[in-house]
Amino acid sequence: MDITTDNNLAVSANQLTKHFGSFTAVDRINLNVRNGEIFGFLGANGAGKTTAIRMFCGLLKPTSGEAWVDGLSVNTDSERVKQRIGYMSQRFSLYEDLTVMENLTFFGGVYGLKRHQTDERAEPLLERLELKAWRRRLTRDLPLGFKQRLALGCATLHNPRILFLDEPTGGVDPAARREFWDLIYSLAEAGSTVFVTTHYMDEAEYCHRISIMKDGAIVALDSPSALKSKFNRNSLQEVFFKAVAG
Amino acid sequence: MNISNTDIVLSVARLCKYYDGIKALDSVSLQVSRGELFGLIGPDSAGKTTLMRLALGLIKADSGDIRIFGFDPQRQAMRVKELTGYISQRFSLYPDLSIAENLRFFAELYLVPASLRRQREEELMQFSRLSPFRQRRAGQLSGGMKQKLALCCTLIHTPQLIILDEPTTGVDPVSRREFWDILHKLKSDGISILISTPYMDEAQQCDRVALMHSGKIFADAKPDQLPALFQGILLEITGADLLAARKQLTASGISPRQIHYLSDRLRLIIPSKDEEEQVKSILGTDKWSVRLAVPSIEDTFVERISRG
Ligand SMILES: Nc1ncnc2c1ncn2[C@@H]1O[C@H](COP(=O)(O)OP(=O)(O)OP(=O)(O)O)[C@@H](O)[C@H]1O
Ligand SMILES: [Mg+2]
Numbered sequence: 001m002d003i004t005t006d007n008n009l010a011v012s013a014n015q016l017t018k019h020f021g022s023f024t025a026v027d028r029i030n031l032n033v034r035n036g037e038i039f040g041f042l043g044a045n046g047a048g049k050t051t052a053i054r055m056f057c058g059l060l061k062p063t064s065g066e067a068w069v070d071g072l073s074v075n076t077d078s079e080r081v082k083q084r085i086g087y088m089s090q091r092f093s094l095y096e097d098l099t100v101m102e103n104l105t106f107f108g109g110v111y112g113l114k115r116h117q118t119d120e121r122a123e124p125l126l127e128r129l130e131l132k133a134w135r136r137r138l139t140r141d142l143p144l145g146f147k148q149r150l151a152l153g154c155a156t157l158h159n160p161r162i163l164f165l166d167e168p169t170g171g172v173d174p175a176a177r178r179e180f181w182d183l184i185y186s187l188a189e190a191g192s193t194v195f196v197t198t199h200y201m202d203e204a205e206y207c208h209r210i211s212i213m214k215d216g217a218i219v220a221l222d223s224p225s226a227l228k229s230k231f232n233r234n235s236l237q238e239v240f241f242k243a244v245a246g
Numbered sequence: 247m248n249i250s251n252t253d254i255v256l257s258v259a260r261l262c263k264y265y266d267g268i269k270a271l272d273s274v275s276l277q278v279s280r281g282e283l284f285g286l287i288g289p290d291s292a293g294k295t296t297l298m299r300l301a302l303g304l305i306k307a308d309s310g311d312i313r314i315f316g317f318d319p320q321r322q323a324m325r326v327k328e329l330t331g332y333i334s335q336r337f338s339l340y341p342d343l344s345i346a347e348n349l350r351f352f353a354e355l356y357l358v359p360a361s362l363r364r365q366r367e368e369e370l371m372q373f374s375r376l377s378p379f380r381q382r383r384a385g386q387l388s389g390g391m392k393q394k395l396a397l398c399c400t401l402i403h404t405p406q407l408i409i410l411d412e413p414t415t416g417v418d419p420v421s422r423r424e425f426w427d428i429l430h431k432l433k434s435d436g437i438s439i440l441i442s443t444p445y446m447d448e449a450q451q452c453d454r455v456a457l458m459h460s461g462k463i464f465a466d467a468k469p470d471q472l473p474a475l476f477q478g479i480l481l482e483i484t485g486a487d488l489l490a491a492r493k494q495l496t497a498s499g500i501s502p503r504q505i506h507y508l509s510d511r512l513r514l515i516i517p518s519k520d521e522e523e524q525v526k527s528i529l530g531t532d533k534w535s536v537r538l539a540v541p542s543i544e545d546t547f548v549e550r551i552s553r554g
């Protein structure tokens with residue numbers, strides 16, 4: 001299959017690899033994520049998820065192998081890749097000393113939006129994220145669940161087709177997590193592809209397909225129900241234990 | 247050491263704390279007994295971290311009383327420090343030191359005898375699976391690896407009371423299970439633990455759990471008793487195309503207090519029997535089936551929060 005011309009693929013990796021010195025953080029991974037899919041990127045701590053995501057986002061050069069995002073090569077087209085995607089990093093990179101609205105304006109600029117475009121899009125976005133009342137508040141004063149929604153807002157302002165969310169719900173309480181997943185569903189329903197990491201196995205259940213990483217390699221990849229029957233386990237938690245701890 | 251021989255390790259009575267006139271803690275009372283694993287759950291800004299910081303004497307209460315082993319954390323700070331270990335939500339390690347050097351630093355800080363240190367270090371490296379990376383600088387670790395190293399540093403001295411503020415955020419399921427094995431082991435050695443967590447499977451493993459919201463404790467019970475506090479009706483809808491079911495409900499003016507998807511079903515929290523009948527008649531019986539579900543701790547939590 002000629003991946004670069006398959007319009008149905010949002011993200012695809014072929015033997016993608018990253019070394020730090022003599023250490024292999026990402027070890028020849030292969031995967032294909034379809035447009036509109038919610039793909040869960042799971043794995044043990046230090047397995048290489050963040051490193052792989054940073055390569056997909058054009059932020060880190062692969063040591064070898066290739067990846068395509070929205071049909072663009074991360075090796076040769078990393079600048080255009082950055083414009084096509086939204087990225088929410090593990091420690092939400094918001095400016096704590098800016099207000100909610102100022103953060104949106106700032107990220108709008110980063111993604112190349114004109115000021116009036118940002119303003120037009122910010123209104124309905126703040127409404128949908130239920131952040132309207134907070135628009136003039138300093139980000140540092142926001143409860144964590146709100147910061148996380150704002151970080152999602154900043155990553156989606158430029159209407160990217162593909163979203164990379166690295167542990168977007170870490171430390172967030174159950175009620176806020178449910179609301180956040182409701183947002184993810186509505187984004188996917190509107191046609192976005194969502195590539196998400198999480199350590200919550202109930203969230204993994206929400207994904208169309210998931211992969212599980214260990215020591216830089218993908219050790220399992222399928223839909224939650226297929227993985228459960230493949231591993232002969234009742235829950236994804238058990239599947240994870242089996243895949244990672246043996 | 248002269249620990250008063252009461253079995254109450256931490257005792258909090260009618261504690262109040264204001265920040266800029268906003269009530270962060272509103273007359274909170276609770277007791278943690280020796281060897282008890284006590285969980286605090288609640289949304290962000292419920293007051294969990296404030297309560298922990300008060301217990302450690304890091305900040306002062308506006309009114310009320312707090313004692314650790316009978317000591318006042320403000321006036322007998324040294325005693326309290328000897329007896330407690332703490333991990334804050336945003337614990338920072340020394341990024342330029344390696345894993346091994348960070349551990350050694352904390353062992354020295356807490357005066358852990360050299361004879362004990364080796365064994366402790368080994369145990370902690372085992373559970374955390376950090377052994378192969380001993381020489382790596384903390385700044386180059388993944389998010390979850392940093393969190394695990396922070397845990398190891400806190401557990402290197404063996405305090406009598408351990409206060410853990412969301413220690414397992416970002417930690418993978420395997421390490422989380424091993425971390426809880428350690429907590430249970432510490433507990434069986436008579437060590438008391440106060441822990442906050444956003445994971446309901448962890449709340450389930452506590453001896454007692456307090457649900458906090460807006461600076462108040464609104465429940466303090468064994469985990470199994472919590473679902474009894476659920477008010478309203480939890481409905482579960484199964485069938486194909488749940489999105490369509492949801493749209494149909496919304497179009498008919500049903501606005502549940504809470505709604506969420508599990509992989510193959512939709513769950514609604516609704517206030518009363520009347521709505522239950524309405525939902526059933528809107529969805530019919532051809533495409534979907536609607537039934538009552540048993541609330542979990544998480545459902546109870548979410549339901550309570552949705553009432554404000
Ligand atoms: N700049 C770097 N130099 C050396 N090693 C690094 C560097 N960045 C990451 N690593 C190592 O690469 C491995 C993978 O890290 P990564 O952050 O991708 O893990 P992760 O799967 O995201 O883990 P977590 O679930 O804990 O977030 C780890 O062993 C980490 O220490
Ligand atoms: Mg990571």
